[in-house]
Amino acid sequence: MDYEELIINMGPQHPSTHGVLYLELKLDGEIVVDCRPNIGYLHRSIEKIAENRTFVQFMPFTDRLDYLASMNNNLGFCLTMEKLLQIEAPARAQYLRVIMAELNRVASHLFAVSTFAQDLGAYATPLFYALRDREKIVQIFDQICGQRLTYNYMRIGGVSADIPVGVDQLIRDFIIYERQMMAEYDDLLTNNVIFRARSKMIGVLSKESAIDHGVTGPNLRASGFKWDLRKDEPYLMYDQFDFNVPVGKNGDSWDRYNVRMLEIMESLKIIEQALNGLPEGDPVAKINKAYRPTGEIYVRTENPRGELGFYVVGDGNPFPYRLKIRAPSFSNLSVLTSLIRGLNISDAVCVLGSLDVVMGEIDR
Amino acid sequence: MIGFVTSYIPLLLKGLAVLGFIALSAMFLIWLERKISAKIQNRLGPMMTGPHGAFQSVADTVKLLLKENIMPTGADTTIWWLAPFFVTVPAVVAFLCMPFGSHFIVHDLNVGILFICSITSISVIGVFMAGWGSNNKYSLLGGMRSAAQIVSYEVPLLLSVLVVIMESGTLSMQGIVRAQELGWFFLKPNVFIAFVIYLISATAETNRVPFDIPEAESELVAGYHTEYSGMKFAMFFVAEYTNLFIVSAVAATLFLGGWLGPFRPSMFWFLLKAYTIIAFLMWIRWTLPRVRMDQMMGFAWKFLVPVSLVNVLVTGWLLVVKG
Numbered sequence: 217m218d219y220e221e222l223i224i225n226m227g228p229q230h231p232s233t234h235g236v237l238y239l240e241l242k243l244d245g246e247i248v249v250d251c252r253p254n255i256g257y258l259h260r261s262i263e264k265i266a267e268n269r270t271f272v273q274f275m276p277f278t279d280r281l282d283y284l285a286s287m288n289n290n291l292g293f294c295l296t297m298e299k300l301l302q303i304e305a306p307a308r309a310q311y312l313r314v315i316m317a318e319l320n321r322v323a324s325h326l327f328a329v330s331t332f333a334q335d336l337g338a339y340a341t342p343l344f345y346a347l348r349d350r351e352k353i354v355q356i357f358d359q360i361c362g363q364r365l366t367y368n369y370m371r372i373g374g375v376s377a378d379i380p381v382g383v384d385q386l387i388r389d390f391i392i393y394e395r396q397m398m399a400e401y402d403d404l405l406t407n408n409v410i411f412r413a414r415s416k417m418i419g420v421l422s423k424e425s426a427i428d429h430g431v432t433g434p435n436l437r438a439s440g441f442k443w444d445l446r447k448d449e450p451y452l453m454y455d456q457f458d459f460n461v462p463v464g465k466n467g468d469s470w471d472r473y474n475v476r477m478l479e480i481m482e483s484l485k486i487i488e489q490a491l492n493g494l495p496e497g498d499p500v501a502k503i504n505k506a507y508r509p510t511g512e513i514y515v516r517t518e519n520p521r522g523e524l525g526f527y528v529v530g531d532g533n534p535f536p537y538r539l540k541i542r543a544p545s546f547s548n549l550s551v552l553t554s555l556i557r558g559l560n561i562s563d564a565v566c567v568l569g570s571l572d573v574v575m576g577e578i579d580r
Numbered sequence: 581m582i583g584f585v586t587s588y589i590p591l592l593l594k595g596l597a598v599l600g601f602i603a604l605s606a607m608f609l610i611w612l613e614r615k616i617s618a619k620i621q622n623r624l625g626p627m628m629t630g631p632h633g634a635f636q637s638v639a640d641t642v643k644l645l646l647k648e649n650i651m652p653t654g655a656d657t658t659i660w661w662l663a664p665f666f667v668t669v670p671a672v673v674a675f676l677c678m679p680f681g682s683h684f685i686v687h688d689l690n691v692g693i694l695f696i697c698s699i700t701s702i703s704v705i706g707v708f709m710a711g712w713g714s715n716n717k718y719s720l721l722g723g724m725r726s727a728a729q730i731v732s733y734e735v736p737l738l739l740s741v742l743v744v745i746m747e748s749g750t751l752s753m754q755g756i757v758r759a760q761e762l763g764w765f766f767l768k769p770n771v772f773i774a775f776v777i778y779l780i781s782a783t784a785e786t787n788r789v790p791f792d793i794p795e796a797e798s799e800l801v802a803g804y805h806t807e808y809s810g811m812k813f814a815m816f817f818v819a820e821y822t823n824l825f826i827v828s829a830v831a832a833t834l835f836l837g838g839w840l841g842p843f844r845p846s847m848f849w850f851l852l853k854a855y856t857i858i859a860f861l862m863w864i865r866w867t868l869p870r871v872r873m874d875q876m877m878g879f880a881w882k883f884l885v886p887v888s889l890v891n892v893l894v895t896g897w898l899l900v901v902k903g
Contacts (some may be wrong), residue, residue, distance in 0.1 A: 224717050231801060246721065246873065337870025339789055344621035404867070410790055411869050561721070562872045 221249055221433050224561075228257045234331065234568070235575035237549075243351045247563050251553045258579040266539035271297055271372060274539070278365035281524075281541065281577040284327050287320035287357075288519045290370035295451055296515040296526040297372045301507055307375035308497040310452050314490045315387065316360070316369060317452075318483040322394065323353040324478045324482075324520035325434075327570040332473055333405050336414050336568030342404055349397055352390050357385050372507065374500025384491055391484050398481065406477065415470040419555040419567030422467060430547035433522025435571060438475045439467030445518040461574075469570035476572075508532050520546050521572060543577035596635055596674045598851045606821040607637035612855075613821075613862050620866045647810035652715050661712035664808070664815035666706025670699045671822040674758070678829055679753045681847040693745065696830060697738060700785075700823065704730040707804050710816070714807040718817045722803025725873060729784055729791065732880040737781035739888035740774035743836045743895045747771060757828035757838035762857040770895045775835040777888050779857075782827035784876070786820065789865040828857035 222245075227238035236257035262281065266274050278293045279286040291313055298305060305313070330346030342364040354364045359367040360379050369376055405411050421431065426439040436443055444461040446454040462478035464471025509530035516525040522544025531537040548571050556564040556569075599894040611626065611634065620624030626633025651660065677692035679685045689695050704727055711723015745751060747768070748759035784791035805816045832838060832853035841849030871879070 222717060241817075332867060336869065337789065337792065339866055340617075341621050341866050344623065348622055388728060408869065410871055413875060414869060560872060560874070562870075 219244070227254075230563060234573060237568075237573065237575055237578075239552075240562070240563075241561070242270045242513045243561065248556050248559055248561060248564050251556055251564070253549055253552055255549070255575070255578050258575045259417045260580070262580045263539055263541060266536055268535060270507075270534045270539035271536065272505060274536075275371070276366065276368045279368055280323075281543065281580060282519060282521060282545070284404075284574055284575045285320050285324040285363060285520045286365065286367045287316040287369060288324075288517065289524065290367065291317050291452075292515070292517040292519065292524045293526055294370045294372055295517060296513060296528055297507070297509075299515050300509045300511065300513040300528055300530060303373045303501055305374045305497045306498050306501055307453075308378070309499050309501070311371060311490050312375050312379065312492045313565055314452050314454065314457075315487050315494075316325075316357075316367075316375075318487045318490070319353050319356065319387070320560055321483045322480050322487075326350050328520070329401070329405070329473055329476050330369070332469075332535065332566075332572070333411065333488050335565050336411060338405070338411070342401070344549040344574060345397075345400065345404070349394060352393065356383060356386050356390065359386070371500055372505075373503050374498070376500070378499040384494070385460070387487065387491060391488055394480070401477065406474070412470065414562075415473060415566060415570065416468055417466065418469045418563045419559065419570060420468045421551055421555060425551065425554065426467065429551045431522070431551055432544050432547065433519065434479060435472055435525040435551075436462065436473045436523065437549050438471035440464060445516060446522060449516075451515075451517060453490070454486075456493075457486045459483075459485050469566050472570040472572075507533055516542065519544055521574065521577075522548060524577075541577070541580055544580060545575075546578045549573045549578060594636050596612065596861040598672065598686060600896040602672060602675065602818070602822050602825075605825050606818040607686055609821040609824060609858065610637045610640070610817070612859070612867075616859065616862045617866045621836045621864070641814065641900045644810055644814040648805075649810045649812065652825045652865065654715040655668050656713040656715065659709045663706050663713055664812045664819075666709060667703045667819040668706075668815045668822075670702040670706075671819045671826060673699050674826050677753050678826070679833055679838055680850050681845060683714065684839075684847055685754060688752055690755075691751045693756065693830070693834070696753075696801045696826070697734075697741060700826060701730070701734060703819065703823065706819075710808065712736060714804070716807050719804050719806045722806070723774070726787065726804060727874075729787075729876065732877055733781040733784035733791075733884075734778050736880060736884035736888045737785060739885070739892055740778040740859055741834065742892055743771055743774040743888075746892070746895050746899060753833055753838075757833055757840060761842060764835065766835040770891055770898060773891050774888065774895075775831070777800035777884055777891070779834070779861075780884065781880075782831065783861060783864065784880070786823045786827055786861075788824070790859060792865075792870055824858060824861065825854065827854075828861065829854040831857050 222243040224241045224243055225238065225490060226241050228236040238254040238257060240252040244418060262277050265277060269277070275290065275293065278289040281289045300498070301481055326346040326349055331344040333342040334340065357367055358364050360383060361367050361376060374470055396448070421435065421439050423439045423441050426436050426441065431442070440463055442461055442463050459482045462475050462482065465476050510532045512527070512529040514525055514527045516523045523542065524544055525542030527540040527542070528536050529538040552568060555567050559567065614625045614636070615632070626636035627640050629635040651657070674696045676686050676691045677695055679688070707726045708723045711719045713728065744756060744765055747765055748756045750756060750759065766775045805813060808816060830849070832850060836853045838853070839850040841845035
């Protein structure tokens with residue numbers, strides 16, 4: 217029998233392509249034969265902009281990379297510049313950075329798992345539950361730095377402001393609250409028969425394939441490879457905290473979901489320890505802010521979505537000669553085609569949701 | 581001549597009453613769905629139009645009436661225009677033998693339940709026409725999924741209805757209700773199983789979560805009615821909620837004793853039961869994720885159909901043993 221492949225242009229405006237991702241799907245019936253992700257709809261040439269801004273001025277642009285984890289992006293750039301300029305942030309600043317980065321990781325993972333559930337057809341309810349919890353984090357951030365999405369909180373050599381009186385209690389309340397709420401997510405999603413049937417053994421990413429494609433973060437750990445920069449290349453104070461690195465077994469969509477759920481619990485543990493050990497002192501180092509670095513540096517940090525790397529070349533000018541960003545979502549997206557080939561279109565959406573890509577950092 | 585005309589007046593009034601009820605019921609159900617979903621999701625839902633947004637559906641209807649009618653280029657014009665009617669008209673016709681009360685029924689056909697089941701099955705043709713006529717790939721996929729799904733779930737649905745027919749010994753809707761005067765059917769274990777199967781199949785028939793595969797938003801944007809706007813979309817929408825009411829009303833009639841209740845008016849009991857089932861289906865919709873196409877088909881053919889077949893056999897055996 218004669219048949220043609222059906223080409224579907226999924227995106228850039230589609231309910232489940234997470235922003236402006238455009239997938240060119242070739243379908244045989246409903247089976248995906250081939251898939252080509254087209255990116256670039258959110259390109260803002262952030263790397264080029266960096267060359268025309270001073271290092272301090274570039275900080276707000278890092279917020280706009282992975283807009284769900286602005287704190288972590290700030291942190292990555294700060295650590296890069298501190299290493300290049302050989303500045304040490306005060307201990308209090310380091311603890312505050314850990315707290316903020318982990319709070320943002322919780323917020324980001326909440327968003328990731330709930331949009332994943334949304335992609336599986338759980339109509340908005342998990343999303344609203346996650347937004348309810350994320351709202352508490354966002355309000356904490358709002359009190360700390362006056363912003364709800366693009367925080368611009370961290371500075372080279374510290375953080376922009378100490379936490380206001382009473383906010384540490386808010387964070388403690390949030391930890392208790394969120395631990396209770398995780399049980400709710402377990403009822404709604406983790407132990408849901410349909411949810412399990414939809415995600416188990418769908419889009420199995422092998423350990424080798426993950427490493428070959430440069431997949432990092434929860435997606436890599438879900439494939440069974442224990443690699444977390446917070447443990448393996450500790451920065452800030454991470455080597456002083458007691459936390460586990462959750463690892464998946466099969467590398468399927470379910471594992472990617474579950475690893476994120478477990479990581480939320482681990483992040484809460486870190487926040488608790490950091491709050492208890494928060495030292496007194498200045499939140500920012502007293503340094504000359506007219507930076508004119510020379511030399512090049514690459515520093516990577518563990519973002520909610522994987523390894524975020526900043527490569528900075530300074531030539532003695534107040535702005536970088538070149539700045540390159542290694543975005544985790546970009547590498548994570550590269551496995552999509554091989555994962556969804558041969559799957560049903562429903563499963564393709566499920567795999568895309570479980571990879572949790574953010575277009576802001578793919579296109580930059 | 582005058583006698584001929586006057587003989588049609590009661591019929592006309594009945595028709596208008598049915599249409600009025602359908603319009604009001606759909607509007608109320610849309611509002612109810614939005615309120616229930618809001619309650620589940622920690623939201624308020626519509627609040628601005630009238631008390632607790634009671635007139636939101638009215639405002640929406642006015643908006644949809646005023647909207648431009650957009651037809652995609654390359655659409656199959658005739659099919660595209662006819663599709664909404666094929667979906668809506670069967671839903672309206674099914675009200676012909678809906679027993680609202682002890683004397684409140686348009687016409688008590690002696691094959692009532694068969695009539696309702698067969699007439700509502702026609703709507704799948706409309707859905708498929710909409711999917712094909714839109715000249716949109718998402719619509720086409722949605723239409724094909726819908727055809728497969730509705731045809732599959734028709735089987736367990738009818739088999740579970742068959743159990744009730746065997747118990748009551750009649751196809752007339754009023755007859756089925758009167759047969760339950762001694763006790764509602766769902767209290768019997770075999771009919772209870774049929775009730776559960778009926779509810780599952782009815783969820784699939786009305787394309788609701790977890791079987792909302794034809795209009796899976798995260799996959800197919802809006803499925804077969806992606807390209808429809810304005811009043812045509814409203815017709816699909818009204819048909820969807822009317823079908824929801826029909827399956828719930830039929831469930832109430834077949835399994836929960838219909839309009840039977842401790843006091844009058846009998847219509848109150850019928851509506852109470854129907855809307856309780858609707859609320860239950862809405863609760864499910866806003867809680868569960870969606871199943872996959874093959875899982876859904878497998879569930880229908882490998883689980884629901886054998887179970888309902890066995891159930892029919894057991895019911896027959898019980899009837900024979902009891903005499």
